[in-house]
Amino acid sequence: MLRNGTLTPRNLPLTPELHDYLLDQGRMTPDPLLAELIARTGAALPHQAHMVVAPEEGALLTFLVRLLGARRIVEVGTFTGYSALCLARGLPADGSLLTCDVSAEWTALARDFWDRDGVGDRIELRLGPALDTLRALPAEPHLDLAFIDADKPGYIGYWEELVPRLRPGALLLADNTLFNGEVLAEQPGEKAAAIREFNAHARRDPRVELVMLPIADGLTFARRLPAGEPPLR
Numbered sequence: 001m002l003r004n005g006t007l008t009p010r011n012l013p014l015t016p017e018l019h020d021y022l023l024d025q026g027r028m029t030p031d032p033l034l035a036e037l038i039a040r041t042g043a044a045l046p047h048q049a050h051m052v053v054a055p056e057e058g059a060l061l062t063f064l065v066r067l068l069g070a071r072r073i074v075e076v077g078t079f080t081g082y083s084a085l086c087l088a089r090g091l092p093a094d095g096s097l098l099t100c101d102v103s104a105e106w107t108a109l110a111r112d113f114w115d116r117d118g119v120g121d122r123i124e125l126r127l128g129p130a131l132d133t134l135r136a137l138p139a140e141p142h143l144d145l146a147f148i149d150a151d152k153p154g155y156i157g158y159w160e161e162l163v164p165r166l167r168p169g170a171l172l173l174a175d176n177t178l179f180n181g182e183v184l185a186e187q188p189g190e191k192a193a194a195i196r197e198f199n200a201h202a203r204r205d206p207r208v209e210l211v212m213l214p215i216a217d218g219l220t221f222a223r224r225l226p227a228g229e230p231p232l233r
């Protein structure tokens with residue numbers, strides 16, 4: 001059947017078995033250190049542990065850092081350091097990741113894992129409201145990659161600070177942009193409403209071109225357009 005001029009959605013429901021197969025065949029199964037970080041997060045913070053990015057998303061982050069040859073990265077939303085570890089693993093030895101969070105408690109686990117993986121010297125954790133941290137960064141376009149995965153009402157503010165700091169051709173990733181499907185709800189909760197507003201904001205921004213993929217909870221890719229280059233569509 002044709003819908004929106006295309007075939008009906010092709011995304012399969014991911015059963016646990018199919019998810020395992022996907023991770024295995026894509027070589028995305030968390031290695032022992034990542035698995036230990038997931039387990040330690042679950043034990044220490046059982047009510048928040050779901051916030052860690054999915055294993056396939058973590059693997060994608062490493063892959064994208066390498067694909068882009070990224071050297072300067074900013075992350076908004078560290079939590080226990082899983083996505084930061086995935087990002088830092090893709091960096092060259094002289095690359096750097098600045099990761100922002102407000103919680104000293106939740107980020108306390110991270111440093112040990114980063115150091116044990118040998119990438120701790122590439123990662124700076126800055127505690128405090130991310131908007132303040134981003135505003136204090138150099139204003140010129142110097143970032144190769146940015147990843148937003150923090151408080152949803154903050155997304156538009158983070159976007160506005162990050163987009164001008166992306167070098168032409170650089171990538172901004174925003175997580176949870178389908179928000180468990182709640183973006184379609186008639187009366188979305190505060191977070192889903194904020195994501196919906198963010199999605200509309202990103203969609204009309206002429207400085208970037210976008211794709212949005214249904215990986216994990218929805219992941220938006222925004223590429224900063226070089227001056228004069230028209231968007232994809």
Ligand SMILES: C[S@@+](CC[C@H](N)C(=O)[O-])C[C@H]1O[C@@H](n2cnc3c(N)ncnc32)[C@H](O)[C@@H]1O
Nearest residue numbers: 051052053077078079083101102129130150151
């Ligand atoms: C979804 S978690 C991040 C998960 C992380 N990327 C991972 O893969 O483990 C969101 C994080 O955003 C942080 N956060 C919430 N509000 C913030 C703010 N205003 N500034 C910086 N960080 C914030 C929370 O403390 C939390 O650790």
